[in-house]
Every structure is written in C-alpha cells, then in structure tokens.
Amino acid sequence: MTQEINFDIAIIGGGMVGASLALLLAQQKPDWTIAVLEAQTFSESGRAQENFDARSTAISQGSVEIFRDLGVWNLLSQQATAISKVHVSDAGHYMGGLIDSAAYELDAVGYVIPNAWLGRVLLDKLKLFSNIQYLSPVRVEKLIPVQKGSQLLLKSGDESFNVNCRLSVIADGGSSPLRASLGIDSHIKNYNQMALIANVAYSEPHNNIAYERFTELGPLALLPLGSSAAAKESALVLTLPSDQVSEVFALSDEDFLQHLQRRFGNRLGKFLRVGRRHIYDLKLITASEQIRSHIVLVGNAAHFLHPVAGQGFNLSLRDGMCLVDSLVQGDLAGHSLGELSVLQDYLRRQAQDQTLTIEFSDKLVRLFSSSSLPLVALRHLGFVGLDLLPAIKTQFAAQTMGTAGAKFL
Numbered sequence: 001m002t003q004e005i006n007f008d009i010a011i012i013g014g015g016m017v018g019a020s021l022a023l024l025l026a027q028q029k030p031d032w033t034i035a036v037l038e039a040q041t042f043s044e045s046g047r048a049q050e051n052f053d054a055r056s057t058a059i060s061q062g063s064v065e066i067f068r069d070l071g072v073w074n075l076l077s078q079q080a081t082a083i084s085k086v087h088v089s090d091a092g093h094y095m096g097g098l099i100d101s102a103a104y105e106l107d108a109v110g111y112v113i114p115n116a117w118l119g120r121v122l123l124d125k126l127k128l129f130s131n132i133q134y135l136s137p138v139r140v141e142k143l144i145p146v147q148k149g150s151q152l153l154l155k156s157g158d159e160s161f162n163v164n165c166r167l168s169v170i171a172d173g174g175s176s177p178l179r180a181s182l183g184i185d186s187h188i189k190n191y192n193q194m195a196l197i198a199n200v201a202y203s204e205p206h207n208n209i210a211y212e213r214f215t216e217l218g219p220l221a222l223l224p225l226g227s228s229a230a231a232k233e234s235a236l237v238l239t240l241p242s243d244q245v246s247e248v249f250a251l252s253d254e255d256f257l258q259h260l261q262r263r264f265g266n267r268l269g270k271f272l273r274v275g276r277r278h279i280y281d282l283k284l285i286t287a288s289e290q291i292r293s294h295i296v297l298v299g300n301a302a303h304f305l306h307p308v309a310g311q312g313f314n315l316s317l318r319d320g321m322c323l324v325d326s327l328v329q330g331d332l333a334g335h336s337l338g339e340l341s342v343l344q345d346y347l348r349r350q351a352q353d354q355t356l357t358i359e360f361s362d363k364l365v366r367l368f369s370s371s372s373l374p375l376v377a378l379r380h381l382g383f384v385g386l387d388l389l390p391a392i393k394t395q396f397a398a399q400t401m402g403t404a405g406a407k408f409l
Contacts, residue, residue, distance in 0.1 A: 003161040007035040007133075008337055010152055010163050012140050012178060013171030014038030016057070016115070016313060017299035019122040021169065021320040023070050026129040028328050032337070035163055036126065037154065038136040039172075055197065055278075056235040057118060058083070058210075058223055058310035060110045063317045072125050079117040081224050081231070082108035084208040087267075090215075109210075110310075112223045112235060143168060143178055148336060149294050167327075167338035170297045174285055174304035179297060189284040189362070193218050194245040195307055196238040198277040200260065203269030205230045215263050217241060219364075221310070222264070234268070236260070237307050245279055282306055284362055291347055294338035296323065303354065305361045315357045322350040 011018045014036045022036050067073040086099040101109045126132050142153040150168040170178045206224040213220050218239030225233040257271040285304035290297045305312040323346045330342035
C-alpha cells in the first residue's frame, strides 16, 4: 500500500524562490504544515566555499528588507557585495545614466550574493521550523486536483509515496513540467538571444559599481563581487545573438577576454581572467494561468524574465510576500486554504507590480538590443532623461532597487 503524508501546503521546487516562500509562510503561520519538495540532491556538507566559477544573484534593496524580516540578512550579508552605484551606458556614446544609493539615502542600491551561500543560508533557516519538512531528492510524477486540494504522486529512488495538501505551490522553474502537465499554456517571446554567464577579473577596483552596458549585439551586465570596494572581480551576464553564441563560447580564454574588452571598454581596466562559462536561452515566458483552485504558480514557473535587468528573483520575492499576506488574510476571514477567491485576491493585488516589472525588463531588452536608428535615438533620449528628468530617474531607480511594489505584512 502506498504511503500517504498530509500537509497544508506543498511547495514543488526547493530552490531560492521555494525556500524563501516556505520561510515567509512558516513565519506568519506556525500552525500550517509545509512540505518543500526538491528534485535535486540536498547536500548536507558545510558552508558554501569560495569558488571563482560560482554563480551569483543580484538582490534589490526591497529584497534585503524581506530577508531582514525573515531574520537571515545578517548571515547573508557576510558574503554579500554591496552595489553602491549602477552605471548605465550605450556602447560608442559618451552619455549615460547613474543610479547612486547616496541620492536615496541608502547604504546600497542592492547586493550581489553567491547562489551557493544564498541557498545554504535559506536551507539552514528552514531546519529551524518544526512545521517545515524539506524532502530531497523527490520527483513529483503527477499532480491530481481533488476537492479542496491536491494529491501529489512522488518518487524518491525506488520508493513511491503520495502527499495530500490543501494548497500546491508550483515553483519548478521556467520549463515547469507540472505547468505543462496541468494544461497551462505559456506565452513565449523569443529574444533570439542567449546569455553567457561567467565570473571575470580585471586590473582596476570595481568600487562597488554595477554596470549595465548596451551594445549592438545585446546588453551586458557586470555585477561587483568580493569583500571590499577594492576587489577586482564581477559576475558577467553577456547577451549574444543565438546564431553567434557557439562561436563566442568556443573562444579561448584569451580571445574571449579580448571580445569582452571590445564590447565593454576600459572602465575596469584590462580584463585578466574568466571563469567557467555557462549559456542559457533567453525568452520571456509568462504562464497563461498563475492560479487555479488550490494551485498557484510562483517564480520562473509563473514568469521567466531576461536576466540582464536582475528583476526575476526580486519580483518572485515580492510575489511571495503578497501571496502570504493574502493567504493569512483569507484565513482570518474564514476562507479555506487555497480557496480560489483568496488566490484571485493575491493576483489582483500583485498584478500591477508583475505587469510593470515584466514590461520594464522586456522593453529594456528590446530597446537596448536594437540597431534600428529610431530606437537608438530613443535610448539616447532615455539616457538624457535619466540625468535631467528626476521623475524618470526615480522610477527607473525604484524598479532597479525593487521598491516600486506594494508593501505587505
């Protein structure tokens, strides 16, 4: 007989979004039982080790406040590199824009944190909550909607078992097998670009400045890494046309650094070293449905954004805050967990933030990936606006810092 386990909430996907949401839920409702189901093997080995090839995530100022409320920011900040300024520029043109944290009386616009450390801290925090069970590695073979909940058919190695829950949260990534299995369509906008991601070192200190540079081949971002402003390493997100990425990926380290030098320029001196390179297909993917009765999609399963603007994870954290607030308010009003009207309330409240952030990211990429003369002229006017029109610069900065959304909890 197949074993069955009952939970109030099952989060399918135990990555950064799923783990953060579990903490938000557990903190607000200690009486709700939560299962976090992760397909990858969960390593019990110690702290994250420094690694030049390690990937990182940009954390906005708004996300810092969320992590501070969760009680994990003190630990996260131990390996966080502050972004004091964001410099936005267009290749071949002097004019640019600058977002300076000092202008907003903030310590930083945001921070860059190695993914390994971010995941380690979140998972360690999960262990402190008796109402959270982190199950790994487990694969959700099927999600079956039932009255007032779902039944999940799970497999771990040779063992099969079922989880019954009142609310299923699908956080299994941009390709989301569960989203497809439920017949939920996704709207896909293909940028015909791929992202090459690596860590790079150079000859001059970064001074805690992040760079967003737009070139005729597509945008690139350099996010500062290291423990001080004198550090000389950054996380690189290099956008390339899909038909050129294989050629650039295959370059020797020396030739790749020369390619990067030509595209970025000399603001950081000479590029000296590149770590392991990874490539990812770039598309804007949005689910046609984010909610059904007792089911909600979050993270990349709900909306997968271009990485150059650093908006995806930060938007997902704000989604999580709003979702938890709606669930808690629904519970206080006597609604059952996962009731459609409560999830509709969540989506209504978060719709503006999602729309603005998705459109901001999409338009930024399309505007700054084009060699069309009218669009080139438009983006130059945009840079003028950043420096001369405070209202435009403030809105741009608010999106960048993740402070444009509503506040919850």
